[in-house]
Amino acid sequence: MPISAKAFQAWLQGAAPAVSTADICRISGIKRTTLAQQLVRGKVAETTLVSISRALHRSPLEDLSSFENYAELAGRRQPPTPAELVSQIATMDLLRAVIGRSEPERGGRGSDGIPPAGAALSPAPHATAVRNWVDAIDDGELRHRVSAATGVAPQNYSAQLTANRMSPELAIATARAAGVGLTGGLVATGLMTEPEAGWPPGAKQSALDALSDGELTALAGERLQALGKALRRQEQEQAQTNKIWENLG
């Protein structure tokens, strides 16, 4: 459930009392028409709040948790699990790590060296971040529990994962059902950055370093296989589209 416009305006009054709406939009990069439309409809998107909070150099997490329906974010702060951290590493970074560990002479660091310069992990979220996050915290029954708790049909849930999308509310419900920190899904969906969600700096890198060669290689293999499948499907769709265009266009 997005934030109610009334609560949002009250928050904005407190957060930036002397700033005009036009200035708010300018510094946060939100279109004026978008904000106006959300206010008229009475529902303000979480991304709007986060963008404004970020632009005002406030804490998006604290600001979001100041709203009634996100109050639980303020409660227990559970750090992300290693599996969640690894799930938020982009596939190409995982592959780079595989190469780095196995071929030190080609720019890798070998088994006990120092990582090469410029090899920092790219920030979350990556192209399949949402699905990988859910897979990382799924004990096999998670989807059923989320579905039962929120009333979202399993096929809609899966469609969201495929589209690499999930509403903040559903992301929190998923984290709750899995018993992990509530902000994990907010990072995976790109609503908040890792530091904003309270993830310690370098946590992803440490989680990656903690993987054994076997674990890392198996994980990279799974990701690569999924990527191959997605690419093949895209290619098939393109071929089919071209066939239609050739014959009927």
Added chain:
Amino acid sequence: MIGILQWTTLAVCGIVAIARIPSALRGQNRSVFFVYALMTLVILLSIEAPYMAVDRALGGTNLANLVLRFLIFAAIFLLGLGIARGFGAEDAPRRITGPIGMVTLGTASLVIVVVFLMMDTAGSSTGLVSLATKDAHHAALVEYYGAAGRLYPAYVMLALLPAMLRTAASRLPGLLRLSAGLMVVGTVAITLSLLSPVIPPSLGILRFIFNYTAVLCLILGLALIWLGKARASRT
């Protein structure tokens, strides 16, 4: 109401056909251009004034109606082949060009010609309406004639319905799925027009609605595919 539907359909069809002339001259997908051109002629001949003019020129024996039927068959054949090749699996075109398709086309053509020759067709009349009122014998023959004329289009479109439904439900670009969906609607309308003989005269307007909905949906579906292709090639 019927007039508006007829002339709108004619205008849409004619505009698209004219717009396709340059690409047809360049040799791109001429069969699609022929579908538009044939459809334009078909609609022209199903409107009273042009039909009367053409038929009088042909001798006033409703020969124009026979020509109209074969124009429809030609348009549907080309359209069906395009849909089968574009939407369907490898074996889909055989449903049109294979033995069953050819037998259906042959039977429908034969019945149309034979029934036409059996009728006293003097006196131009759109849709052969005035012939049907001559006597009971002619009324029955006109019904057979119409049924045979609707048989082939319905066969072709129904044979390709699964392929259209699959495309409409696929993950392909939205515009293509919309096109496939429009063609599904067109197919349903063509199929419903098979019911024409049992539609009571008081609901006679339904016949027109089915026919023109079918043509409009098929033409718009085709045009949207073209639009999507043009848009993609520009970027």
